[in-house]
Amino acid sequence: MEIYHLQYPQHITIDEKGPFSLAIGFFDGLHKGHQAVIGEALKNGDRLGIKSAVMTFDPHPSHLFSDGKNKVGYITQYPEKSRLIEEIGIDVLFIVKFDWSLASLSPEQFIEIFIKGLGVKHVSAGFDFTFGSKGSGTMEQMDTLSNGEYGTTVVGKVTDIDEKVSSTLIRKLLSEGDVEKTASLLERPFRTVGTVVDGEKRGRLLGFPTANVQHDDESIIPANGVYAVKFLLSDQSYDGVCNIGVKPTFHDPSVSKPSVEVHLLDFNGDLYGKKVAIDWIARIRAEKKFGSVDELVEQISKDKETAKEILNGY
Ligand SMILES: Cc1cc2nc3c(=O)[nH]c(=O)nc-3n(C[C@H](O)[C@H](O)[C@H](O)COP(=O)(O)O)c2cc1C
Numbered sequence: 001m002e003i004y005h006l007q008y009p010q011h012i013t014i015d016e017k018g019p020f021s022l023a024i025g026f027f028d029g030l031h032k033g034h035q036a037v038i039g040e041a042l043k044n045g046d047r048l049g050i051k052s053a054v055m056t057f058d059p060h061p062s063h064l065f066s067d068g069k070n071k072v073g074y075i076t077q078y079p080e081k082s083r084l085i086e087e088i089g090i091d092v093l094f095i096v097k098f099d100w101s102l103a104s105l106s107p108e109q110f111i112e113i114f115i116k117g118l119g120v121k122h123v124s125a126g127f128d129f130t131f132g133s134k135g136s137g138t139m140e141q142m143d144t145l146s147n148g149e150y151g152t153t154v155v156g157k158v159t160d161i162d163e164k165v166s167s168t169l170i171r172k173l174l175s176e177g178d179v180e181k182t183a184s185l186l187e188r189p190f191r192t193v194g195t196v197v198d199g200e201k202r203g204r205l206l207g208f209p210t211a212n213v214q215h216d217d218e219s220i221i222p223a224n225g226v227y228a229v230k231f232l233l234s235d236q237s238y239d240g241v242c243n244i245g246v247k248p249t250f251h252d253p254s255v256s257k258p259s260v261e262v263h264l265l266d267f268n269g270d271l272y273g274k275k276v277a278i279d280w281i282a283r284i285r286a287e288k289k290f291g292s293v294d295e296l297v298e299q300i301s302k303d304k305e306t307a308k309e310i311l312n313g314y
Pocket residue numbers: 199200201202203204206208209210211212226241242243246247248249250261262263286287288289290296300303304
């Protein structure tokens with residue numbers, strides 16, 4: 001997959017101008033709804049015998065507006081996002097910088113530069129996609145302003161038991177620790193990527209060494225609690241049990257920053273500095289403060305058994 005980083009007005013041209021069948025949207029999470037939109041771009045690309053492309057924006061608009069006070073956390077960050085788009089079979093990815101210059105373009109200017117200007121011959125987007133200054137451009141306008149230069153496909157609401165599948169719904173489910181429902185909306189487990197860093201060196205003393213995974217601050221993680229997970233290291237996948245939290249047994253919960261730590265069920269080795277990923281499979285319980293270290297150790301043994309049973313079928 002070819003990747004172009006575009007920024008208005010400095011970088012808005014590409015080596016080979018289309019023709020493209022384009023899916024456009026922010027696509028945070030690449031959930032079922034996003035997959036339907038991107039699927040349309042693929043289908044129309046095949047039908048027209050042209051390359052398929054995705055256009056997405058960076059950062060998320062909420063990082064620009066209201067001085068970033070209502071920033072949303074990312075469900076899927078680059079480069080994981082590009083990897084997933086490539087896996088779907090898309091030929092070209094445009095990552096457009098979302099800054100004030102871009103956000104100030106009128107819908108007409110946006111179309112001239114980023115649709116017609118790139119040689120797009122078909123545009124697919126969700127029914128509620130908006131573009132141009134203050135999000136004033138709609139897909140109806142996208143169609144009207146084409147003047148026959150490109151076709152459009154609007155994908156209707158994708159639902160899951162009557163609820164609109166959306167990035168907002170997924171952020172809410174993750175904040176409740178519902179990784180199972182999240183996986184059903186993503187059609188894959190929710191994934192956190194990061195690096196194994198030093199912890200407090202207490203895990204090995206308890207008999208449960210835990211790899212402390214540091215993730216990007218702008219990515220969201222599930223609610224504090226204990227989870228059955230798949231731990232990915234290079235091309236290998238290991239079963240694990242993970243605690244996200246502040247370890248209230250040892251710390252004052254109001255002053256600690258949550259850590260993500262995975263105990264691998266069948267592993268012995270050094271993981272420090274390794275780039276890893278965690279696939280969240282099921283929530284086991286909430287994190288709690290134990291009266292003694294022995295009680296905590298007993299509970300972690302039980303969590304390990306629970307995780308083993310859950311992961312048995314995966
Ligand atoms: C499966 C699992 C469950 C855990 N549950 C709790 C918990 O409920 N309360 C708590 O205070 N700490 C909990 N912990 C965190 C341990 O206290 C932690 O692993 C230990 O302090 C080691 O930390 P370190 O890796 O930074 O040395 C849990 C850890 C694991 C692996």
